[in-house]
Amino acid sequence: MDMRTRRQLLESIRRAHQADTAHAAAHRAHVRAATAAAHARPRIAGDASHQLSADDLAAGQAAYEDLARRERAARAKVCRTFTAARAANSALGTLYAPHARGRGTGGRRRSDVTAGILGELAEAPRDLVLAADAIVVSTSGGKDSVVCADRVVALAAETGCLDKVVMVHADLGEESEWPGVRELAQRQAERWGVRFLVVKAEGGLLGLVEKRGLWPDAARRLCTASLKRDRIAPLFTQIANALGLGEQALILSALGIRAAESPARTRKMPLALDLRASTGRRMVLTWHPILDLTEADVWHRIADAGLEYHPVYDALLPRLSCVFCVLAGRDVLVRAVRLCWALGLDLPARYTALEERIGHRFKQQFSLAEVVAEAARAEAEEGALLWARGDVLRRHVGERAAADYLRRLDAAA
Ligand code: SF4
Structure with missing residues (x-):
């Protein structure tokens, strides 16, 4: 076919x-x-x-x-x-x-x-890239996003389609995210010379919770939908309009999710028809180019290709998510609180004040106030959080590869 x-x-x-x-x-x-x-x-x-x-x-x-x-x-x-x-x-x-x-x-x-048609298409990514009119790579600036973009950009460059690629970042603001995330995402795009767009999610997670009086949770993950997906969706219309084609545009929407991250993601297919975003004027195919990668694969690719990552990973946070992600486990949240203190961020106090004001616990199993108390106990026992640049790579790819990575990154700076 x-x-x-x-x-x-x-x-x-x-x-x-x-x-x-x-x-x-x-x-x-x-x-x-x-x-x-x-x-x-x-x-x-x-x-x-x-x-x-x-x-x-x-x-x-x-x-x-x-x-x-x-x-x-x-x-x-x-x-x-x-x-x-x-x-x-x-x-x-x-x-x-x-x-x-x-x-x-x-x-x-x-x-x-x-599924049959999409499966065949996913097995021929070069043809897919050649057939696409635009390729939108959503990037959080995190490790999976940058490796996803690396794969897409490599395919686009091989096929002479680099001009089709645009990287899009949903900026939730520094009340929600770690400092420097937007700037990092921009540097990652600039490295490949692809267009970079930012969509602002005013108020971020804090604003959303303030308005609803409730924290989102895994079952009602409104934050991702309203702060990210719904902000990026209008871009598909703008891109299709700017293309000005006399026929339906084909837009690939690349996301850096991995099957190994969660049972829900295990069920994802490499390629899906986005029925919500597609219309007679544009067909949007959601593409998961790194669905098959493990966390170790991701860090190896980052080390091999010298891709810049955010320093929170060195402080051993597993994801570059919102500072206090509603999906994170208790130990990750405790570490996030301690990292805030190490960086001089007042977010733990602001988030716990919000939690008290709305009278709704951050998570069903525990409150953010409990997390902060636990972080304070850990600080008292262990002292302030310490980490060194390259720590995450030392853990995943070894001392020598980490040193080599840091040398190359410094030389390129
Ligand atoms: S990172 Fe976590 S809290 Fe932030 S939008 Fe995503 S799921 Fe929600």
Whole structure:
């Protein structure tokens, strides 16, 4: 199957999904409208038997007729969206039929067809890069982001597509993140000579929690959605518009996530169709170029390629996340508090004050105030946190490779 056919099929899948979603929404709206009308009818009958005034009865009757009219309109929409969904799915079946055994989608579910096409595409990343109109690499400035960007940029350079690459950083501000994160992400982009864009998430995590009066958690991870994903999403529209193509643009959205990070990430595929961000004007494929890497692989690549990383890793924090990430474990949070103190940051006091003000614990299992108390005990027993530049590399790639890395980085500075 050639690239053009795959793209046509993916677009047909997107349309079928969109049509099904519209039909499901219409169905839900009809159920609501029908329920409201059904409730209004006995009320009218009851009112009549209680001999209300003619004016009140007329008003009740008018309200009921309005609800009945809405129910009929909602029912008509269900029929329209059903027809549209059937047409979209039938178009997909016709398009896929030459590539399938049997009729329609050959008995395969749409999700299997999608996975098959995306799986083939993911196995040919050079073709993917060549076919893309733009490649957006989301970067937190962290170790996985920089290795992801390194892979994407290497492929783009090999295929003469470096001008398609843009690195995007969601800046949550220094009330949420460690100092120097945005500047680091910018230096990483400048190293390869690719465009660098920043989207600001005003208020950051602190502002979000202040507004909601609740900390996010793993089940309701609103912070990533509202502070990162939703800020970056409008860029896809801007990029597609700037391309000014007479046809649907193909945008690759590269993310530096790894399967080894969590069970949820183990279930991710190397390539996915972003149905939320895709429209008739742009197809957005989410690409996970380093899904297969382990943490050790990442540090080896950083050492080998001389990629700059943030100093918090040397203080043995495993992720360059928000200073107090709601997903972090207790020991990491204790270390983050001690690192704040070592760097002279007042964030522990500000976050615990917020926790007290809103009356909602940072985590169900423990409060941030408890974490700060534990950090204070550790400081009293062990003294202030100490670390040296290159410590994380010494742990992961060995003394000699770390020394070599530092020498090369200093020489390049
Ligand atoms: S780093 Fe943690 S706290 Fe910050 S946005 Fe991501 S999940 Fe939320």
